[in-house]
Amino acid sequence: MMFQKNYKKAYDAIIPDNALVEKMLLLAAEEEEQERRAAKSRQARVVRPMLTMAAAIGIFMTIVSLTIMPVLAANIPAVYRFLQGISPALADFFVPIEKSCTKKGITMQVEAVCVEGNQAEVYISFQDAEGAGNVINGEIDLWTGYGLQSRTGCSVMGGHGFAGYDAETGKSYWKVSLQGRDDFETDKLTFYVYSILSSISEEEREIDLREALTEVELQNVTLSGGSWTAWAELTSHSPRRTDEERREDPRPAAAVMKVKPAGECLADGFTVTGIAFLDGNLRVQICMGDQSRAVRHVRLLLTDESGNERTCDNSVMWKESWGGVAYTFYEYVFANVDADAGAYALYGLFCEESGYVEGDWSVSFTLETDGEE
Amino acid sequence: MKEPEERQERLKKTILQYSEMVYRLAYALVKDKYDADDIYQEVFAGYIRKNPQFQNEEHEKAWFIRATVNRCKNFWKSAWQSRTGGFDENEEQGASKSYAGRLRRRGEEAFAAQRYAGDGQEAELIEKVKLLPEKYRTIIHLFYYEDMSVEEISTVLKRKPSTVRTQLTRARRLLKKKMEEGGNV
Structure with missing residues (x-):
């Protein structure tokens, strides 16, 4: 009871600034005003055609060619509201497509789509089909094989980011950025997604620091990710490479622990391959297995004896092949951790995105017409 | 009163009614004033735009709690992704050491100082709760601040009642340990 009383007292003091509340009230008033204007405009659209029927025949062709031109995203409420929520400034640049x-x-x-030259940005959504199961629950990820195709060819580079989940509609939104070798022709475009990862599982795992080594052999690896400059500074181990070696492979290299080969690691899970206190730093190496069928993330948290938590100061990522499978490794460093200073605890939040669904979804659409219909 | 005016009044009333609840829950989960500000705005902007219809007040309250928790999860997920996303992670770490990062921390300290001026005990309690994992903080907050029962929490968070009960027990145990470590029981 005492705890509850104190907790309530503490949180009673946490309130939003008045300006923040005012801002929301203002937004509500603006939204209402827009709604009122839209209602008036809808009313006007019903009345006006009756009054101008005769004149309309003369300009019929013009109207047709105008109406089949893509309307701005702002004219379609669902898309408009979604884009407004993400970036009001961008909303007007996107052309609504709404084809599924x-x-x-x-x-x-x-x-919605925005295409300029050889660059394209596409907002897509995934949703469980009516009567289908509950796969899309906000926690999906795009996986390999998505792109945009036009008469001039296909996109050659791309990236994607989670844009939001709408619990009301059950839609999971994604923004995909694409680049083609040549400009995209906008008379016919096809956007496709080959597969998605549909489920995420999380687990919390203690990592036993008593197993930490104090001496360990290092090896140089070619990195696929991470900041090698910061890594070299933090670990004081910088691989020396000749100019010739750099010319052969310009990718950065880093010195990491040589502890467990890929062949001894799980292909379909996490393996903590090594822990060591080296030069005043704590290093933790984890093999994420084969990432081609499941994406795995780890967030490591080191707790000191007072219960203070900290995340790692740096990490690097590389791959090792074994039996035709590419294993992904991460090595994390916590700087200035004294092995003799006291009781540290280390735990990891392990997350796996799996549930590989190959759907081969594709949607074709036209962005522009020449206005000659 | 005309329909648009009624709607306007209803929106205003609802925003005022749930403002503090949403903000407190967001702060309990994301642990930072500025992130709580963002979550708060996202929740209410979503509410204003969607204008959902509720069966009753309980349904309405559950919607706001669920919306806040979901927004926080998205926030947490994106923060996690940027931390583990290869080259990008170090950019984020660099950013936290930047001028903007320092300003942000200073703002957070000022916020805390303003809220808990003259009473270190409450500030310390909040700091201890902040050390708990996110799943425990949600339950602790809903149980102790919102006075929700295990069954109500289970419905809102879509977790089994047995899971909620276990997590609540674990959270209490962990919190007690942290309080004892701080010599504050």
């Missing part, structure tokens, strides 16, 4: 494709009980919808 359903396969494997999942509907992919191309919501």
